[in-house]
Amino acid sequence: MPVLADIKEAITRELEGLALVIGWGQGYDPVHAVPFFCRSSADIDRLIWNPLCVHNLVSYLPKLKGKKVGILCKGCDSRSIVQLLQEKLIKREEIVIIGIPCRGVVDMNKIQALINGKEVIDCSFTDKTITIKTSEGKQEASLDDVLAAKCLVCQYPTPIIFDHLAGAAFSAQRPAAAVDAEVKEIEGLDIPARLAHWERELDRCIRCYACRNACPLCVCRDHCAADARDPHWFSQRTGVNEKVMWQIMHALHLAGRCTDCGECERACPMNIPIQRIRRKINKEIKELFAYEAGVNPADTPPLYTFKVEEPTIKESEW
């Protein structure tokens, strides 16, 4: 059975007991998908599933606590669900998870480059290619050329947690070492060059907080420390210092919690490579505590606990 039919069948069976099911629907043109809230059986046919379904819908779940909802999730998204469950921010009995083994989603910037501002008339996919029909002709590209960077290093294509699995499960197809490639690239620079790198990249930040708003684990919402006046962590000044401070704050509040879903970087309107900041911390957490966020609901995040003897921490010799 095609995956989409599988998804729709599962929703048809479950919808009665649910307030809504969160999935993806068609956006304003054929290359844009948008989050879609399916509330009645009439809505089910408006759901779509293809490599344009880039959003991590789990970001909606903490806000919907108290309601019983269904959710569609890819492998990467499922890790966010696991992490939220670990932290008791959502309840397992309140969610019905329809997992979808995923071969990757697109990077919208790469799609935009392909269509180059033309009006899109149609978009179709095969296993390996994408074909976009614009007002000025047909563009065909290999899917690997337009996939999001995170998908090219995907380690969890099949959801870790689900009630229904739409389609056949498969294991990771990409090399695990590639995940840290861009982190290692920066580690290869000397300190002044790293400072210059972040100065250059983060100076573009407009502090719109799209990275925070898209993040499935940023659950403080209106109580975010970034907006607080007391303590006043940073001001309304526009210097790069404040921007760096914000990015460090986001990264540190995600230490040991970030599930590497890449929503922060995808949501960034200035295309700042901020996922690598989170990945650096993930890498250190893995090295120190042999821990990866969002893979086991029974785990405790490493910074919420401790060991009396920490064999991996080598303190200064004073």
Place this chain on the structure above:
Amino acid sequence: MPGMEAKELRVVGFLCNWCSYGGADTAGVSRFKQPTDLRIIRVPCSGRVDPLFVVKAFMEGADGVLVSGCHPRDCHYAEGNFYARRRLEVLKRFLPFMGIDPGRFAYTWVSASEGARWQHVVTDFTAQVHALGSRRTFGEGGAGNAGTR
């Protein structure tokens, strides 16, 4: 004593009330000579130190930041420093990635009786920061929106 010959730098120390602050006091009472670059902020426990305190100090222009608490197993609140150790170790490994020299941040443990050890820690750390010199922070020297601060 670096602080006494060279230009004084800004080193911020977060010290726990029960051990390290007492240790610094012991060093003072015993009249041990110490560099004068360190500005101490007393906190209830090293577990109170949000890693963002350290980051904020750097953003406001600190040249070095030192965090000191009770020795592990000796925390006044039993386990505050165990949590602190994990957080601060992650921070220590993370700061250099953002372009802050690893020599500018350290955390350690000093008990209230260890006046001599405190003198050693503070002298060593200050010398280390002096070796690196004054810190160029983000946006200084032309890059970015420098001068808006």
